[in-house]
Amino acid sequence: MKKNLLIILLVGLGFSALLFQLPKGNVAGKTQTTPAGGANRDAGSEKTEKVAEKEKEEHAAPLTPAQLKEISGLKSAFAAAKTDASQVKALENLMRAFMNASHYDSAAVYAANYADQHPSLTNVLRAGQLYFEAQTYALNAQKGGKMGEKARLYFTKALAIDPNNLLVKSNMAMTYVDTPTPMKGITLLREVIEQEPTFVPALFNLGILSIKSNQFGKGQERFTQILKLEPNNHKAALNLGFCLAQLDKKEEAQKILKRVLELSKDAEEQKAAKELLAEMQEH
Numbered sequence: 001m002k003k004n005l006l007i008i009l010l011v012g013l014g015f016s017a018l019l020f021q022l023p024k025g026n027v028a029g030k031t032q033t034t035p036a037g038g039a040n041r042d043a044g045s046e047k048t049e050k051v052a053e054k055e056k057e058e059h060a061a062p063l064t065p066a067q068l069k070e071i072s073g074l075k076s077a078f079a080a081a082k083t084d085a086s087q088v089k090a091l092e093n094l095m096r097a098f099m100n101a102s103h104y105d106s107a108a109v110y111a112a113n114y115a116d117q118h119p120s121l122t123n124v125l126r127a128g129q130l131y132f133e134a135q136t137y138a139l140n141a142q143k144g145g146k147m148g149e150k151a152r153l154y155f156t157k158a159l160a161i162d163p164n165n166l167l168v169k170s171n172m173a174m175t176y177v178d179t180p181t182p183m184k185g186i187t188l189l190r191e192v193i194e195q196e197p198t199f200v201p202a203l204f205n206l207g208i209l210s211i212k213s214n215q216f217g218k219g220q221e222r223f224t225q226i227l228k229l230e231p232n233n234h235k236a237a238l239n240l241g242f243c244l245a246q247l248d249k250k251e252e253a254q255k256i257l258k259r260v261l262e263l264s265k266d267a268e269e270q271k272a273a274k275e276l277l278a279e280m281q282e283h
Contacts, residue, residue: 071094104133104134151171152175156172173185185209204235207239234260234264
């Protein structure tokens with residue numbers, strides 16, 4: 001199966017929901033240890049540039065001249081921002097540009113540097129989630145492991161501030177999947193389900209783990225449960241269709257996948273449904 005299709009299937013939560021719909025108030029937070037602006041931020045920016053530059057070598061595609069120009073301007077705007085609000089706005093614009101270019105790790109580096117200087121829950125969550133996305137889209141296991149380790153670092157900081165954040169626990173669990181201690185992730189997900197049996201991100205991740213371990217029947221159960229809770233969760237429907245196909249329930253799978261084609265407005269979801277249907281016809 002193509003890597004881009006696998007990624008679509010594996011990513012259940014739209015990360016923009018966490019990255020760009022976080023509370024805007026108290027950006028710096030009471031735990032801020034360095035002042036906004038000035039020499040401290042400039043020194044941090046220089047460090048960020050060096051780390052981001054080092055990781056450029058590991059991307060699938062280099063930035064185009066147009067992307068380089070856009071990002072250069074956004075970096076300058078971020079460096080020139082003086083107030084908390086203007087810094088956050090400039091940072092969000094820069095992160096979006098990196099993500100649009102599929103440079104999730106570079107976006108994470110900038111978010112993490114800002115979180116280190118302004119360690120509020122909002123900023124720490126943003127850094128953790130971006131490293132989590134960078135892990136998902138990593139080109140190789142070594143880089144994925146490194147990104148997952150950094151994601152856990154910031155997720156742990158977030159949980160120290162907000163111990164009952166089920167979404168953070170659910171995402172942090174998935175950073176353990178390809179480590180020597182995958183049971184830590186499964187244990188985290190079980191804790192979430194015990195606390196909230198209908199928490200969709202945890203159910204989704206358990207479904208993904210079922211697919212990874214070729215337990216397609218269990219995956220079918222998880223994704224069916226999600227669709228009862230959220231009938232329009234098209235990524236859950238895609239995974240349900242995939243599980244049904246693996247269980248040789250092709251008629252049911254086709255019905256589910258055709259419904260995604262009919263109802264989803266997301267181009268990537270529609271593309272995934274078409275590819276899954278095409279694969280079923282080939283076998």
